[in-house]
Amino acid sequence: MNKIPLGVSQCLLGEQVRFDGGHKRNRYLTDVLSEYVEFRPVCPEVAIGLGVPRKPIRLVVMGDETRVRSIESPDLDFTAALVAQAELAVAHMPDICGYVFMQKSPSCGVFGMKRYYPNGFSADSAGRGAYAKRLIELMPLLPVEEAGRLNDAGLRDNFLTRVFAYHDFKTHVASAPTAKKLIDFYSRYKYQVMAHHVPSYFSIGRYLANLSARDIYTSSDEFFRLFMEALAHHATRKGNTNAIMHLRGYLKQHLDTRDKQELSQLIESYKAGRVPLVVPLTLLKHHLLKLDNPYLKAQTFWAPHPEPLGLRNHIIEDSQ
Numbered sequence: 561m562n563k564i565p566l567g568v569s570q571c572l573l574g575e576q577v578r579f580d581g582g583h584k585r586n587r588y589l590t591d592v593l594s595e596y597v598e599f600r601p602v603c604p605e606v607a608i609g610l611g612v613p614r615k616p617i618r619l620v621v622m623g624d625e626t627r628v629r630s631i632e633s634p635d636l637d638f639t640a641a642l643v644a645q646a647e648l649a650v651a652h653m654p655d656i657c658g659y660v661f662m663q664k665s666p667s668c669g670v671f672g673m674k675r676y677y678p679n680g681f682s683a684d685s686a687g688r689g690a691y692a693k694r695l696i697e698l699m700p701l702l703p704v705e706e707a708g709r710l711n712d713a714g715l716r717d718n719f720l721t722r723v724f725a726y727h728d729f730k731t732h733v734a735s736a737p738t739a740k741k742l743i744d745f746y747s748r749y750k751y752q753v754m755a756h757h758v759p760s761y762f763s764i765g766r767y768l769a770n771l772s773a774r775d776i777y778t779s780s781d782e783f784f785r786l787f788m789e790a791l792a793h794h795a796t797r798k799g800n801t802n803a804i805m806h807l808r809g810y811l812k813q814h815l816d817t818r819d820k821q822e823l824s825q826l827i828e829s830y831k832a833g834r835v836p837l838v839v840p841l842t843l844l845k846h847h848l849l850k851l852d853n854p855y856l857k858a859q860t861f862w863a864p865h866p867e868p869l870g871l872r873n874h875i876i877e878d879s880q
């Protein structure tokens with residue numbers, strides 16, 4: 561498989577581009593994920609000429625706006641330059657299939673960024689780094705995550721599921737969509753989508769049933785939006801169990817009582833949070849693959865990301 565292009569805050573790769581001359585190397589990215597992705601590193605603050613080391617900056621509430629300003633010299637405003645840098649990044653790397661941002665940065669932070677009033681008091685509401693904000697506006701379906709949040713097994717699983725699905729669609733459908741390609745693509749993801757969000761599972765099915773009424777490029781874009789929004793919902797234990805139960809239905813006539821009981825017990829253990837998803841899934845897959853059914857074999861639900869990443873070996877809490 562070709563490596564997947566992934567945008568990343570440059571300091572996360574161990575490059576000394578932080579305002580204090582340091583870095584924030586993230587070993588999961590550099591030592592594990594690098595097997596599967598090709599990083600496209602950007603340090604927006606260096607790119608706009610702020611240099612290393614540099615004076616610290618922060619998010620400042622100015623009326624309805626959030627600006628990025630120097631702490632020491634509040635008249636120095638870098639917002640427009642950072643926004644322009646995001647626009648340049650999108651133009652230079654339109655092929656990226658995800659982005660990992662550094663948290664707590666007024667340029668790169670995505671979630672819960674602290675903002676300040678011009679008098680230095682902190683504001684109650686949070687903001688988003690100026691570079692990250694503009695990039696997300698320009699690529700709203702792009703899977704994005706903060707490096708710190710990737711320590712959470714559930715968030716990591718969801719982010720990488722979306723990255724691999726995004727890449728799959730861009731590779732196999734997006735450039736030359738046809739009705740058949742869209743339907744074939746979705747048929748591989750049906751149980752994956754069911755595990756993430758049942759209402760989307762039905763609405764996407766209905767949408768694809770009426771494809772001939774619309775221009776294929778419009779249909780492809782709309783399908784992709786529905787699909788990525790579905791995957792943005794987390795696959796909870798309840799959702800995964802639901803998909804597993806539907807898949808188990810294919811085995812009704814093929815398992816003896818003992819095998820049925822063994823499988824049911826493992827599904828119950830997973831549902832109760834005692835074993836990780838990989839446990840019932842391995843047995844289910846073992847039985848289902850014997851049916852030699854191409855539709856079932858092709859389901860991405862078995863492995864939405866490479867198995868060596870081991871993301872399904874964790875007991876993932878549903879609270880995220």
Ligand code: SF4
Nearest residue numbers: 570571603662665668
């Ligand atoms: S967080 Fe963003 S702006 Fe800050 S050093 Fe890292 S890449 Fe550069």
